[in-house]
Amino acid sequence: MNATQQLDGRSSRWQVHREERRRELISQSRRAVHRLGPDVSMEDIASAAGTSKSVFYRYFGDKAGLQQAVGEIVIAQMQEKILTAAKSATTAKQGLSAMVSAYLQMAETSPNVYVFVTRSTDAAGSAAAAGNALGNFFDEITAMITVPMRELLGSADSPQVMYWPTAAIGLVRSAGELWLATPASPAKPDHVAMAGLITNWLTSGILPDIAAPASPTLTQTKETA
Amino acid sequence: MNATQQLDGRSSRWQVHREERRRELISQSRRAVHRLGPDVSMEDIASAAGTSKSVFYRYFGDKAGLQQAVGEIVIAQMQEKILTAAKSATTAKQGLSAMVSAYLQMAETSPNVYVFVTRSTDAAGSAAAAGNALGNFFDEITAMITVPMRELLGSADSPQVMYWPTAAIGLVRSAGELWLATPASPAKPDHVAMAGLITNWLTSGILPDIAAPASPTLTQTKETA
DNA sequence: CAAGCGTACCTGATACGCTGGGTATCGTGA
DNA sequence: TCACGATACCCAGCGTATCAGGTACGCTTG
Structure with missing residues (x-):
């Protein structure tokens, strides 16, 4: 329940990072799709962004979430x-x-x-x-x-x-x-x-x-x- | 070269049967999609039609072919x-x-x-x-x-x-x-x-x-x- | 001319490969 | 300790390969 507080320094420290990273991931995705076509797999998008699938699933939930973002x-x-x-x-x-x-x-x-x-x-x-x-x-x-x-x-x-x-x-x-x-x-x-x-x-x-x-x-x- | 003739009765005798069967498969597919939704798998369509995938792939090539038909x-x-x-x-x-x-x-x-x-x-x-x-x-x-x-x-x-x-x-x-x-x-x-x-x-x-x-x-x- | 064998094609089934989305596990760094 | 991030994994679904039947056609042969 105290997780809702988010006042923990160890949590709030990540907030800014997360937003920034999210923007970066979206930007990278856009570039990857632009280069590799609309049928790119999540794995290809991730590797094109220099990371791995799990990051994308953590940030966007599923592929539809990424598309929407x-x-x-x-x-x-x-x-x-x-x-x-x-x-x-x-x-x-x-x-x-x-x-x-x-x-x-x-x-x-x-x-x-x-x-x-x-x-x-x-x-x-x-x-x-x-x-x-x-x-x-x-x-x-x-x-x-x-x-x-x-x-x-x-x-x-x-x-x-x-x-x-x-x-x-x-x-x-x-x-x-x-x-x-x-x-x-x-x-x-x-x-x-x-x-x-x-x-x-x-x-x-x-x-x-x-x-x-x-x-x-x-x-x-x-x-x- | 004489293979282009295709006058062999062993081939031609299937023509009418194939057309009839094809119509039947399309009709069955239509029913199956109507019941099971637009995301049905080929396997489900086939079993709903009382047969197996191989028949459908033989007749329609791939799923897109079936959709078009x-x-x-x-x-x-x-x-x-x-x-x-x-x-x-x-x-x-x-x-x-x-x-x-x-x-x-x-x-x-x-x-x-x-x-x-x-x-x-x-x-x-x-x-x-x-x-x-x-x-x-x-x-x-x-x-x-x-x-x-x-x-x-x-x-x-x-x-x-x-x-x-x-x-x-x-x-x-x-x-x-x-x-x-x-x-x-x-x-x-x-x-x-x-x-x-x-x-x-x-x-x-x-x-x-x-x-x-x-x-x-x-x-x-x-x-x- | 007719019996019979080989041929061409169809059928239905199962097993498999492969791709791709999504998840669980585990090590790592602040 | 806690979120992060990479790897390994699971699973659904498309499409293919392979196999064992089955039936009509047609050519050959006696």
């Missing part, structure tokens, strides 16, 4: 970028565009880390848990949409607030991953153009593109305007 | 439902709505099978292959949107045709899985309402819901009208 770092960096962009944004659409752009940039920075962080690691069980515990990674991103949207709409439990943020993330994710996997070519949109396309699809849907079969340049212009 | 059956059933609904559809939006509805119904029929079929089984490797080889399951569904869309727009390689179908599937998938995982409550939209919401988001985006914070009923009406 790395994911939080990645999200934090993304969030930072979004917040600076949001300062100059006036409309909700501009804020959304900033998020899409940040998402693409995150995935682009290291596809391996992106996949690693994104995979849900099952962990859950039989039924439809796949949708619910969607890895906690997307949950955090979803919250970044849900919160502003809720105060924009007022109603807290409308189907829009309940489902649209998740739906939007799904669209961004799918389109982004395909874009990421597409080999470079003249036809491939660049980062900005892709973010514009996606943002327009989210806000206005596909009908405008059907009604007026505009050139991609036109569509892109519509976004930046 | 089951997936094709599921897609075929879904496609059948869509085609009948598409006969009475006149606008592209109605066709889209039919697809969304069919997708939701498919997932709803057996969440376990849905998850089993949906999971990509990695199989791919290091880089951004996750987006490209998205399991072949979503690829087939994507094609169901791409083909009509291409002839509607004319241009075959516009970014819209390249990316929107995948993006749309991503939206449907995310929203559908969250909807599936949501416990039943008065606030939860039913099948039809959810399909209407999703279809509207795909065609018109979220702006209409923001500009006029309509009640869900209104939004739903807009779709059925």
Whole structure:
């Protein structure tokens, strides 16, 4: 019971060390995944970090914990970028565009880390848990949409607030991953153009593109305007 | 060289049997996954089908092969439902709505099978292959949107045709899985309402819901009208 | 033409290798 | 003494190898 006190010098001495070490382990993991791919084993991650598995299991519990820890770092960096962009944004659409752009940039920075962080690691069980515990990674991103949207709409439990943020993330994710996997070519949109396309699809849907079969340049212009 | 002929009756006599058996194994697998969850081992599937692993590996190569085989059956059933609904559809939006509805119904029929079929089984490797080889399951569904869309727009390689179908599937998938995982409550939209919401988001985006914070009923009406 | 043997292929089962996640044991340093 | 960290270990699960049957086909031969 006195263990809850944590006032023992022999305990508190480790606190700072643990936090520091944890950050270091996460950073090393990120590098290892970036180099070795999203399917790295815990053992390979550990040895790439110059230590052994037991350390990682002590710090993160299991592999899902490590994925989540790395994911939080990645999200934090993304969030930072979004917040600076949001300062100059006036409309909700501009804020959304900033998020899409940040998402693409995150995935682009290291596809391996992106996949690693994104995979849900099952962990859950039989039924439809796949949708619910969607890895906690997307949950955090979803919250970044849900919160502003809720105060924009007022109603807290409308189907829009309940489902649209998740739906939007799904669209961004799918389109982004395909874009990421597409080999470079003249036809491939660049980062900005892709973010514009996606943002327009989210806000206005596909009908405008059907009604007026505009050139991609036109569509892109519509976004930046 | 005469081995390429393959006219030997000792070989050909198995053709019909193999096809029949294969269908039976897929059907048994579907049942087994439905009962035992999406994480069933090959051994459990085999014993549930009254046989042993070796048969399954002979017929499907590996687990990914089995997943794909089951997936094709599921897609075929879904496609059948869509085609009948598409006969009475006149606008592209109605066709889209039919697809969304069919997708939701498919997932709803057996969440376990849905998850089993949906999971990509990695199989791919290091880089951004996750987006490209998205399991072949979503690829087939994507094609169901791409083909009509291409002839509607004319241009075959516009970014819209390249990316929107995948993006749309991503939206449907995310929203559908969250909807599936949501416990039943008065606030939860039913099948039809959810399909209407999703279809509207795909065609018109979220702006209409923001500009006029309509009640869900209104939004739903807009779709059925 | 018909009996019979060899052939091609399928079936189902068990045993095994291997990888990878997660745990328990034990030595070590402040 | 206590947390740390490395090694050894366990276990599940995928995929492979091997083996003993079983049955229709087809070619040969009397």
